[in-house]
Amino acid sequence: MKFPKLFEPIKVGHLELKNRIVFPPIATNLAHVSGEVSDVQIFHYHRIARGGAALVIVENSCIAYPEARHGATQPRIDSDEFVPGLARLARAVHDAGALVSIELTHPGLNASLKFNGRLRPVAPSAVRLRKDGIIPKELTENEIEEVVEKYAYAALRARRAGFDMVELQGAHGLLINQFLSPLTNRRKDRYGGSRENRLVFVREVVDRIRQLCGDGFPVTIRHAVDDMREGGIDLEEGKALARGLEEIGIDMIQADLGFCPREMRLEPMPYPQGWRSYLAGALKEVVSVPVAAVGTIREPEFAEQLLEREEADLVALGRTLLADPDWPLKAKAGEVRRIRRCIGCGECVKARHSEDRPIRCGVNPTVGEGEPFARLERTERPKRVLVVGGGPAGMEAARVAALRGHDVRLVEKGDRLGGTLNMASVPPGKDKIRWLVEYYEAELPSLGVEVVLGSEVTREAVEEVRPDVVILATGSAWPRPDIPGVDLPCVVHATDILRGTEVEGNDVVV
Structure with a gap:
C-alpha cells in the first residue's frame, strides 16, 4: 500500500476508525428551514462516507432555538422532534461504511441576528467584538447551567439517533471558544479568570454528557489552539488548554483557530497546503489523545508525511472531500493522479457565507445537488x-x-x-x-x-x-470595450499578457 499510515486504524475512545481520514463539520445550508434534515443533505453525507472516510462529522447543529441559530438552514438538535430525521442521516452514513458524529454548536456572541429573530446574543462577558457593535448579554450562572443542559440533551438525542459520538464546537470564536479565551471571558466568578476556571464551562458540558450518555460515548472537540488576536489564546495557552481538555475527558481534538480573520480558516487559493497543520503538531507535544490536523490538506503524500512525522494522528479533509469524495478510495488504490483536488476557488465559501445558499463546489458539480444529479x-x-x-x-x-x-x-x-x-x-x-x-x-x-x-x-x-x-464547448469570446484607439497595436488584452506577450516601452497604463 502506498500510504500505509493514512490507512492504519486508530481508536477514538473505545471506537476503532478504519483509517485516519475524517470529514470535519462543514455547514451546507441543505437542511430545511425548519431545521429538519433533507434528503439532499442525507445523500451529501452518505456520498462522503461512500468514498472511504472513516469518520463523518455532521455540520454545526443548533442546540438552542432560536437564540443559538447560526445559519440560513441549520440542522436542529434542540428537540426530540428532530431525532427521526437525524436517525435517517446516521443510518445512511453507517450504510456507506463510516462512523458518524455531529457537531453541537452555540455561537454565543456571534449568533446571527438575521436568523435568530434579532434576539440579543449572549456570551461569557459583555464585550464589544461584533462588527455591528452590538454588545452581548453576559450569561448569569443559572443561564450557564441551562446552556450546559442544552448541550447534554442534544448529545443524548444524537446518541438516540444512532450517532457514534458528538463533537463540541470549541473554535472559530463560538461560545466554548469564548469561555476558554481571555479575550472574551472577563468573568470574576468560577467560570472566569484562571485557566482552570475558564475550563469549567466545557468541563460541566462534558460531565453532563457523560451522565446522560454514559462513558462509552466519545466526546471530541474542535479546539481553538490560537485566536490570532491580541489578548486571546496564543499557541502556548492553546497547548495548556488542550492538556486541560484531555484531563476533562475529551477523546479527540481537532486543532483549529479561534477569533481569526475568516480567510485564515476558509483559505483562498494562495495559502500553502496544510499551513494550519502546525497547530496539530503543537498539541501532539502535550496530549496523548488523538489529534487531527485541519485545513487545506489536499494530497495523500502530504497527509502521509504529517502522520509519519507524528505531527498529527488524523487528517480532517473538508473541502478536499467536497472536491472529490472518492479521495480516500483513490489514494488507497494508488490512483493519485485521478484525484480531483480542491483548488481553493472559494465557491463553497461564497455559497454558504455570502449568499446563504446551498453548498456548491467549483470543481465538483454534484455537490449539494442530491442523488438524482449525482447518479x-x-x-x-x-x-x-x-x-x-x-x-x-x-x-x-x-x-x-x-x-x-x-x-x-x-x-x-x-x-x-x-x-x-x-x-x-x-x-x-x-x-x-x-x-x-x-x-x-x-x-x-x-x-x-x-x-x-x-x-x-x-x-x-x-x-x-x-x-x-x-x-x-468552444467557450466564450472576450469583449473589447468600445473605446477609441482600442484596436491600435500598442493596446494589448489581459489574455495576451497571460499568454506571454511582451509589452514594449517604459510607460504602461493598466
Missing part, C-alpha cells in the same frame, strides 16, 4: 459523442458521457487541454487552477475518451467521424 447510470444504447473544445465545460462533458458508457472523442484546437484555465493559472497565487487541468488529463484517458489535440473541427471532420451527438 450516472450506464446507458443501454451507447452513442458516438464528439466534444468540440477542451476547456472545463468540454472536459467535464466528455467525462460524464464516458461514465455513462458512450464512445467519446474530444477535439481541442490548441496543443493542450484546459482552455482558459491555462491562462487563469498564470498569475501569482493561481497555480492551483492547473490542478483541475491535470485531473482531466489523467481522468479522460482512463475512461477511454479519445483526446485529439491540435486539430480544428471542420464539416468534413464531423462527417468522417459520423457522431450521433456533437457537443459544442
